[in-house]
Amino acid sequence: MDFLRPDTLAEALTLKAQRPDAVPIAGGTDVMVELNFDHRRPAALLDLTRIAELRSWDADDGTVRIGAGVPYTRIIEELGERLPGLAMASRTVGSPQIRNRGTVGGNLGAASPAGDTHPVLLAAGATVEAASTRGTRLIPATDFYLGVKRHALEPDELITAVRVPATRAPQQFSKVGTRNAMVIAVCSFAVALHPAQNRVGAAVGSAAPTPRRASAAEEFLSAELTSTNQWESPKPLLDSVKRRFGELVAEAASPIDDVRGSAAYRKHALSVLARRTLGWAWQDYSGKVA
């Protein structure tokens, strides 16, 4: 196995173009586990940790651009105000040691349906920045996840950043696991209010072959809130609205039975999570508008 250590992004892209079989590695929290257990033996590893520009974030025009190598710990500590949902999801990743190493870029690269940040990226309307020697393109998160651990990158592309709209509007993330910390998702859910667009984003994780948006739930709730003029003058949400939203979220999922939980449980839990997180987000929003 070759271990490629580029110092610059340009160098990294050249290497990736020459060696499309090289597996990028940053925090190593996924890749090293696969290597250690002999589940994977790539011909080459492409170490991205020397590339300074991947380890920074910046914000302009209402968007936060997070370099693919920024660890979860920094997202929690530095971006909690601007990206509340992503910070909440980051907080549920593994242990402190894992959060110090692991990155959103890595979460996207692995594209596991159980990855903790995916539902938030979908609900918040993030885009993935993919670069190659051919140039840079932006892939909406909605188009990024293609199948179990499969994503929309070309073999010569690297994830350089994820762009997430900054917001002061409420977002929530919630994840069910059978342990109170350091647990992989049985299912997860994110909701993001987009009052400027009179819209709600909602997405499920670990409940389908890919993370996916709950489009019918989004449309139902957006229409409900807009038609009752609630964006301008929010009122407590009717229980029936929260329940319907929960049902539609559950319907968006196509989970399986596995060692972590039954399909029926996942659907049930998603409806509960959706109802609760919507309640918290809406209460928060009502407080802000009032």
Place this chain on the structure above:
Amino acid sequence: MSLTPAELTSAVSGGIGSSPQRPDGNLKVRGEFAYASDLWHEDMIWGATLRSPHPYARIVSIDLTEALQVPGVYAVLTHQDVPGQNRYGLEHKDQPVLAEDVVRYQGEPVALVGADHPETAQRAMKRIKVEYEVLTPVVDMETAVDDTPLHPGGNLVRHVPVRRGDQHAEAEVVVTGRYEVGMQDQAFLGPESGLAVPDEEGGVDLYIATQWLHVDQGQVAAALGRPLEQVRLTLSGVGGAFGGREDLSMQVHACLLALHTGKPTKMVYNREESFYGHVHRHPAVLYYEHGADHTGKLVYVKARIYLDGGAYASSTGAVVANAATLGIGPYDVDNVTVDCWGVYTNNPPCGAMRGFGAVQAGFAYESQMDKLAEALGMDPVDVRIVNAMSEGSVMPTGQVVDSAAPVAQLLKLVKDKPMPPLSTVVDLRDMPGGVSNTTHGEGVVRGVGYAVGIKNICFSEGYDDYSTARVRLQVINGEPAALAHTAAAEVGQGLVTIMQQIVRTELGVERVTILPMDTSIGNGGSTSASRQTYVTGGAVKAACAAVREKLAKLAGGRDPSAVDLVELLGDEVIDETVEWRHRATEPIDPETGQGNAHVQYGFAAHRAVVDVDVELGLVKVVELDCAQDVGKALNPQAVLGQIQGGSAQGLGLAVMEEIQTAGGKVRNPSFTDYLIPTVLDMPPMSIDVLELADPNAPYGVRGVGEPPTISSTPAIVAAIRAATGLALTRVPVRPEHITGT
């Protein structure tokens, strides 16, 4: 004439009753402790194990050709290369070192590779071609006895009946239940590791993480076809055991490779392989019927208990006897009918794990006591106290409990503790679901549950259970110094510290060196059954007494306590070795289960307070308080550590820990999916330690490690039942059991 300890101990600190710092503590915290997986030898090679992918299959052929061609490979071995007996086992020699014509569980070792690098070994292993004819596995413990026989004698490993009193007693109130216990794993953090170093004369030195050096030695020597003196074992750094290291893992394998290649051979399992590399706790199905009068007094208890031993016997027989003889719990019952069966299946082999049969029974009988309380409209603690055994009680085996059995007192202690307040501020870390942000209080219901348990301490049923200790006393650099040597395994529980404390107390010498544990001294017995402080502690104490006798002789007519130890010893080296036994036990009658089978009984009680998110089925154990009698706390801090650890392991079984199998295959051999409690799952504990000395035991000690594992699980489940109103008859309780989805 002999000296008493008191005459020697005036100015010595760190003796019994204190909590001196452990020699391994700081090293472990800093990550500097050398575990068996850190073993290294110049010029060593690495061993790897090819395991069966099938729970049950006939081996049609094995082709090693390609594996042997891999550069860097020194040896590829099969059962044909086992020079001695290709069978081993703790109770029955039924397990092949390497499979012959049949594999009986997924993960059974089939072949070994020795290579210059672990990677090379892995690559070569994948080139071994094994042709299997897959057979239908036997996986149901309740019907296994009538299913395809997996061993020559059929699928029954052992049946223990216990019969006491009227077998047809009737009662006013009757409750029945069927309970299930899932397969728990010891989940020790240091995976199986060892290093075998061949000598020039056909012998081998094995450095190994184990629980019992001498029983390993005997089994390894038999498999290698070598005399005992050619197979020498030294304990290496052990990262936890909990029963999972009583059986052989790679002991013979590493030695085979070392002797075959003439090279030091290291083997270390990774986490996944570790799940296949050791036995687990027996899953159980238990049927109970309790009959009581209207005051709650038990009239009779009937139980049928099935334990799934998996593919090989391991210690199933002794686990069966425990589940049967302790099967009704710490209660006075005149009429008892218990049957326990341990069976062979093609599930993973099961054997020893902390609590050893008493855990499975404990979940069922304590669930029954709660059911009985409910049927009678009684308080669950009261119904237990009405029936609580005490010193002088008679066990269902007929054995009289002849030392403290403060069952009622333990229950009262946990009941009388103040209740934790309901939290008023939302802190996710205190919520069911924790930092995953699943509730801010929605759906959360609090419940409280109680349980008490009983465990036998030391080996039972007439086993010649002893330990050997050597203590040396001499003057080094003008100071008296002692040295103690045993073969009893320190597995992290703190035996090394206890031995030092005993020598300090007995000889009044502060400087006490503990020699590495190895087979150059006699048998120390197993580090299991909560027995080492009792038995090896007793042996060290007795060796010290022998040393004191020699000291008295040196003193001649003088009053020895008045003479300075340095002066008295001069150039003398006093070196004494003793074998020490606890009082003998008896076998039980095979028809009635009657007999004085056990040495000592230990008791613990728990109160669990839980918050359950009833909509999501998630649980936060808010409090898990315990009261336990330990006879005498030789090291109070270590005692608390044992109670906390045992309680945590019980919590794991209550709400998360299970090896899930399907058709004999393990579905979750990883710490991603086999979950053990974290600091956010395990609450801080309030612990009451009673010290009611057992006059039969050294210093009055009572084994500590296992009792808290027994009562923790049913107390937590009782609390979840109280919060949810659900029956919950299976552990671990999964979210689906609570939500009904």
